[in-house]
Amino acid sequence: MAKGPYSDKVMDHFMNPRNMGEIEDANAIGEVGNPACGDVMKLYMKINDEGVVEDVKFKTFGCGAAIASSSMATELIKGRKVEEVLELTNEAIVEALDGLPPAKIHCSVMAEEAIEAALKDYYSRMGKDPKIVDEMKEKIKSKVVS
Amino acid sequence: MIYMDNVAGTKPDKRVVEKMLPFISEKYGNPSAHFYPLGRESFEAIEEARGHVAALINAKPDNIIFTSCGTESNNLAIKGVANNPEYKDKKHIIISEIEHYSVQNVALKLTNYGYEVTKLKVDNTGLVNPQDLKKSIRKDTLLVSIMHANPEIGTIQDIEELGKVCKEAGVIFHVDAVASCGHVEVDVEKFQCDLLSIASQNFYGPRGAAALYIRDGVRITPLFDGGFQEKGYRSGSENVAAIVGMGEAARIAKEEMAEYSKKMIKLRQKLWDGLAKMFDFLHFTGHPEKRLPGHVSFWIEYIEGESLLMWYSLKGVCAASGSACSSNILAEDEEELEASHVLTAVGVPNDICAGSLTFSMSKYIEEKDVDYVLEITPGIVNRLCEMSPYFNKK
Ligand code: FES
Numbered sequence: 001m002a003k004g005p006y007s008d009k010v011m012d013h014f015m016n017p018r019n020m021g022e023i024e025d026a027n028a029i030g031e032v033g034n035p036a037c038g039d040v041m042k043l044y045m046k047i048n049d050e051g052v053v054e055d056v057k058f059k060t061f062g063c064g065a066a067i068a069s070s071s072m073a074t075e076l077i078k079g080r081k082v083e084e085v086l087e088l089t090n091e092a093i094v095e096a097l098d099g100l101p102p103a104k105i106h107c108s109v110m111a112e113e114a115i116e117a118a119l120k121d122y123y124s125r126m127g128k129d130p131k132i133v134d135e136m137k138e139k140i141k142s143k144v145v146s
Numbered sequence: 147m148i149y150m151d152n153v154a155g156t157k158p159d160k161r162v163v164e165k166m167l168p169f170i171s172e173k174y175g176n177p178s179a180h181f182y183p184l185g186r187e188s189f190e191a192i193e194e195a196r197g198h199v200a201a202l203i204n205a206k207p208d209n210i211i212f213t214s215c216g217t218e219s220n221n222l223a224i225k226g227v228a229n230n231p232e233y234k235d236k237k238h239i240i241i242s243e244i245e246h247y248s249v250q251n252v253a254l255k256l257t258n259y260g261y262e263v264t265k266l267k268v269d270n271t272g273l274v275n276p277q278d279l280k281k282s283i284r285k286d287t288l289l290v291s292i293m294h295a296n297p298e299i300g301t302i303q304d305i306e307e308l309g310k311v312c313k314e315a316g317v318i319f320h321v322d323a324v325a326s327c328g329h330v331e332v333d334v335e336k337f338q339c340d341l342l343s344i345a346s347q348n349f350y351g352p353r354g355a356a357a358l359y360i361r362d363g364v365r366i367t368p369l370f371d372g373g374f375q376e377k378g379y380r381s382g383s384e385n386v387a388a389i390v391g392m393g394e395a396a397r398i399a400k401e402e403m404a405e406y407s408k409k410m411i412k413l414r415q416k417l418w419d420g421l422a423k424m425f426d427f428l429h430f431t432g433h434p435e436k437r438l439p440g441h442v443s444f445w446i447e448y449i450e451g452e453s454l455l456m457w458y459s460l461k462g463v464c465a466a467s468g469s470a471c472s473s474n475i476l477a478e479d480e481e482e483l484e485a486s487h488v489l490t491a492v493g494v495p496n497d498i499c500a501g502s503l504t505f506s507m508s509k510y511i512e513e514k515d516v517d518y519v520l521e522i523t524p525g526i527v528n529r530l531c532e533m534s535p536y537f538n539k540k
Binding site: 005014015017020031036037038039040041042059060061062063064066067101102103104105106 | 448449450452453456460476477478479480483532533534535536
């Protein structure tokens with residue numbers, strides 16, 4: 001029997017969001033919004049010289065699914081290398097949350113987009129063309145397909 | 147648990163349940179079979195209920211038709227008039243912007259059949275201006291349908307004024323009184339309405355019973371044809387137990403409403419004042435005085451409604467939200483997440499999922515319940531503000 005729209009995992013991350021807040025000296029900040037429903041997600045990362053996400057925090061204006069997706073996304077990328085972080089898809093976030101209602105999938109998409117936006121910021125701070133993020137994503141996708 | 151979502155349905159009064167029980171067990175006769183006692187008993191119980199329901203809205207029992215829910219009553223009223231050959235030359239319908247879906251969507255559907263629909267604007271407290279109504283009535287206006295009280299923002303219309311305008315213009319006036327009946331006075335004579343919908347679940351009766359008042363002389367084509375129950379306006383076996391429950395709920399409401407509404411107004415004010423003092427970024431919706439007795443509704447900047455609703459629920463308080471994120475969450479796709487048309491109509495910014503919330507009390511609410519809501523609110527709001535990327539921008 002269905003227990004309600006959200007899984008226990010979603011409820012747990014909604015009630016006890018991990019890594020909520022801001023990072024003062026972040027070197028990667030991404031903010032994305034969903035015009036359809038007004039969600040806004042802001043992601044802060046501290047990436048070290050080895051390209052590892054040392055710390056990550058988020059702020060989210062949004063529904064239960066948006067908050068849980070943000071929280072789960074931070075857990076999944078903390079301590080990872082940038083290349084690995086880019087491999088994270090919204091499907092993986094949904095899976096880690098034990099599912100989301102269909103109408104709420106876009107909240108997890110937003111988390112993936114926030115990560116992308118933060119990494120673009122990271123590369124442009126390093127003087128690189130932020131498009132590199134798109135290229136890397138493309139490569140990952142084609143790897144998955146082939 | 148503190149239940150403050152009474153616009154979604156009230157807890158049935160114990161006396162109502164008691165009165166219903168025999169009709170779901172030993173008194174199972176079909177009311178149409180009134181030639182033997184078992185059937186007659188059901189028939190008489192329904193007629194007794196009809197009397198109580200009629201008395202509650204100052205109508206004659208003969209003018210009450212039992213239906214299954216408020217939506218059915220609204221459908222029967224509007225489609226019933228529109229489908230009647232007597233009125234076939236009149237193709238204009240007037241509703242307001244903040245009507246329930248069971249009025250809005252019915253009117254919308256009728257546009258496929260050559261009807262034109264005017265949606266009256268409301269002011270930022272949710273009131274329809276009687277002058278606007280007057281101006282929008284045309285020669286071919288068939289029907290005006292306006293709700294008495296809005297469940298989302300609590301506003302109660304100047305329905306007598308609107309009724310007067312309709313009466314003068316000679317157009318049929320339908321009032322959706324589902325949210326108000328049993329909480330404030332509903333009187334078909336004072337309202338000068340021709341049709342009026344009410345539902346039992348909104349005044350401590352069971353779900354599955356509702357009624358439509360039809361004034362003498364108004365022509366209605368039934369929604370379904372069958373065995374002529376309810377004078378042919380609503381064929382189909384009656385839900386006897388539910389109707390009996392509705393009758394008992396109406397009887398109790400008539401006797402006790404004045405008293406419990408007074409109590410609810412006091413508690414409403416307490417909740418309202420308490421919230422107003424807490425945050426300057428909390429905005430009330432609806433009319434400050436012309437509103438349902440136990441109804442407080444508001445939205446909060448920086449915070450999204452579903453999260454707010456979920457936190458109250460986790461703390462044991464049931465409320466309602468008109469924000470998109472909480473609407474139709476089990477829908478198949480996100481397209482169906484739509485912000486409430488009511489909130490949009492009264493000017494709540496819809497570019498964000500406003501953190502709208504509605505607390506609607508019942509006669510069972512006590513002062514300590516309101517105290518508890520006030521006590522937990524700062525924690526919930528501060529927590530969500532802390533999480534909101536908008537909050538710091540200030
Ligand atoms: S915040 Fe609006 S649906 Fe997620």
